[in-house]
Amino acid sequence: MASSELSLILNNANANLYPSEPQPNLLSMTAPMGRLSEMTFSSNNNSTMGPWDLVNPQMWTRQNVLEWIGFHVENSRFDASLLNMNYCDMDGITLCTMSKETLMSMFGSMLGEQLHHSLETLKARYATDLSETCLSESELDLLDNILQNSFSYMHGPSLGPLLETVVVQPSIPSDNSENSFSYFDEYTNQLTPESDHGYDSLTESFQSSHTGSFLNPSSPESNSSDSDPEYSEMPYSTSTKNFVKQESVETKKRGRGRPPKPRDSEGYEHFIQPKKSKHAPRGTHLWEFIRDILIHPEQNQGLMKWEDRRDGVFKFLKSEAVAQLWGKKKKNSSMTYEKLSRAMRYYYKREILERVDGRRLVYKFGKNSTGWRMEETGY
């Protein structure tokens, strides 16, 4: 585990806690994208369990340990700058040997206790179903092959085995999208001058599951938006398991209206959850989400592009992919461009967007939108 990664994940926790504080530019520190291991490293988004949640703590990698600590740092609103990063650099076996006192001395009484509680819970969980959760090497190989075959188009040729690190994730993220947790989040936050919520727009989606599909630098900037089968046929899901699960659920017609918020059923309610302020802003608005994709061209990766930056005219290049991202952010796996575009059309009345007649997939920011102008973004 590189110390820079340690810094990133902990800095990020602080960035989420103190979004108004100026953050150092992490662009240069951002790990190169593309490898699944690096994608999953940042998958501990917004108080969502990371891969570690599905693995016996004894088998955690350094990365898993770090994600787990990061999760609790964020949930307890612990000031990550107070952490000694050397304490975070250990594997699961080492971690499991630590007593409550040791953890409390390393991480302070509050966080240490929380970590101990979590660790004991997880250890107890996996003590009973170890045989179910641990795949044999041959099973891993088999699953790896399946994933490689199924998702090969999502990866660059140089990618290593998908199961190089733990890739399993909860199929339904838990809760609290406000509290994102990845180094991309911090990046997003700092580059979004008007990001009033410190939300996670791109990052949540990028990090957690798309296994590089949007990030593949070789992805052509398709003009045909979703005629590209890459984006039209495959839900953006982490694993085949999740994929199958989602598919079966979505064949049922769902009721109208906003889908119910997933309830936290993962047994972590007992941890200190960051309480939403009574006046906490709502989550990201769609137009802000769109804006942030546009003003972060490094991470945009051909999803959208500016047609006329000065006038705020932009175009969806991969409309369905953007919709999937939006759906992921909203914990709504059945989001489509059709639905997203309906929401976009409502913005016309409010003058957040202006109509662009006769051009497919093209919209324009209106006078009631902010944060996209060059004067505002600084670039």
Place this chain on the structure above:
DNA sequence: TTGCCCCGGAAGTTGGTG
């Protein structure tokens, strides 16, 4: 003809607020 997109009405849900 088909597929994709645009349009806007209608009805629904969730979460914040008073």
Place this chain on the structure above:
DNA sequence: CACCAACTTCCGGGGCAA
């Protein structure tokens, strides 16, 4: 608890290019 904002879902209709 009512109200409201912000979507989400569904739908019928229409345009356009292949």
